[in-house]
Amino acid sequence: MPELPEVETTLRGIQPKILHQVIQGITIRHTQLRWPVTPKIKSKTLNQVIQAVERRGKYLLLRLKNGTLLIHLGMSGKLRILPKDTPAQKHDHIDLIFSHDILRFTDPRRFGAFLWVEGDPSQHMLLKRLGVEPLTTAFNGRYLKQQAQRRVLAVKLFIMDNQVVVGVGNIYANEALFLAKIHPQTSVSSLDLAECNRLARAIKQVLRSAIRAGGTTLRDFSDSQGNPGYFSQDLQVYGRQNLPCFNCARPLALIKLGQRATVFCPSCQVITASPPSYSKAVHVRNAKSNISN
DNA sequence: AAATTCTCCTGAAGGC
DNA sequence: TGCCTTCAGGAGAATT
Numbered sequence: 001m002p003e004l005p006e007v008e009t010t011l012r013g014i015q016p017k018i019l020h021q022v023i024q025g026i027t028i029r030h031t032q033l034r035w036p037v038t039p040k041i042k043s044k045t046l047n048q049v050i051q052a053v054e055r056r057g058k059y060l061l062l063r064l065k066n067g068t069l070l071i072h073l074g075m076s077g078k079l080r081i082l083p084k085d086t087p088a089q090k091h092d093h094i095d096l097i098f099s100h101d102i103l104r105f106t107d108p109r110r111f112g113a114f115l116w117v118e119g120d121p122s123q124h125m126l127l128k129r130l131g132v133e134p135l136t137t138a139f140n141g142r143y144l145k146q147q148a149q150r151r152v153l154a155v156k157l158f159i160m161d162n163q164v165v166v167g168v169g170n171i172y173a174n175e176a177l178f179l180a181k182i183h184p185q186t187s188v189s190s191l192d193l194a195e196c197n198r199l200a201r202a203i204k205q206v207l208r209s210a211i212r213a214g215g216t217t218l219r220d221f222s223d224s225q226g227n228p229g230y231f232s233q234d235l236q237v238y239g240r241q242n243l244p245c246f247n248c249a250r251p252l253a254l255i256k257l258g259q260r261a262t263v264f265c266p267s268c269q270v271i272t273a274s275p276p277s278y279s280k281a282v283h284v285r286n287a288k289s290n291i292s293n
Numbered sequence: 294a295a296a297t298t299c300t301c302c303t304g305a306a307g308g309c
Numbered sequence: 310t311g312c313c314t315t316c317a318g319g320a321g322a323a324t325t
Binding site for chain 2: 032034074075076091107108109110111151152153157258259
Binding site: 002003034058072073074075076109111112126160162169170259260261 | 316317318319320321
């Protein structure tokens with residue numbers, strides 16, 4: 001499932017292939033994505049040059065002279081560079097056709113988005129309220145501490161809030177909290193500066209490692225060439241419920257926080273401050289480890 | 294306002 | 310084998 005490292009991996013794969021290239025055609029096979037794909041995308045993009053390829057959070061921006069293609073991979077989306085004559089398969093929804101190859105958007109679960117945006121994309125509804133990029137110096141312990149003031153929710157939900165920091169999805173939130181030795185249910189306003197510093201550093205470290213590994217492939221992520229990511233092998237907690245903690249060998253626990261699977265080590269990630277915890281958690285009974293690949 | 298729950302979708306996996 | 314149910318999850322929308 002694409003999080004920031006997977007989107008960054010995709011960006012690095014497609015950028016050299018499409019930058020400064022002319023869009024010679026566009027094929028839309030399925031318009032029902034998260035939002036309908038408007039037919040005017042065709043006329044707006046035809047014969048336009050890709051002037052820049054950027055990322056903001058988990059959004060990809062293909063900038064043209066008169067507007068921007070705003071793309072989100074959702075849960076199961078991928079963008080691949082393929083030879084021009086590659087036959088389309090079931091969930092291949094959109095092709096951008098260039099002189100030598102095509103950029104194909106595939107998304108079985110159709111949680112993704114493919115939008116045309118005019119004007120400054122940073123002011124678009126979907127982008128203007130996004131928080132800081134985690135891999136910039138603006139994201140640090142002091143920032144987290146300041147943002148956490150008077151917020152009443154679990155730290156895991158807080159770091160997954162895109163208005164605080166972008167790009168931290170469920171997998172990397174679990175991993176970063178383990179690395180920072182912070183219990184996912186800790187009330188975020190109770191974290192001291194040292195803990196915030198640890199957490200910010202852990203998020204950066206986990207995301208950087210995952211980008212270096214080409215992302216995490218659980219079921220269906222692959223990069224623009226169709227290669228899987230190798231970070232799955234480095235996962236410390238995600239998908240490892242009931243298996244031994246790599247630090248202390250005790251079994252990892254699984255709960256649900258905000259309807260997301262949350263895996264942590266009950267002995268390495270201890271809540272120190274009081275009140276002890278926030279956000280309702282559902283304990284998952286008879287949980288089986290379900291990591292794939 | 295902030296926190297919480299619901300919702301979209303398909304494929305995989307489990308139960309019987 | 311096969312049908313049925315359940316689950317996964319990003320993030321906006323709806324609700325509390």
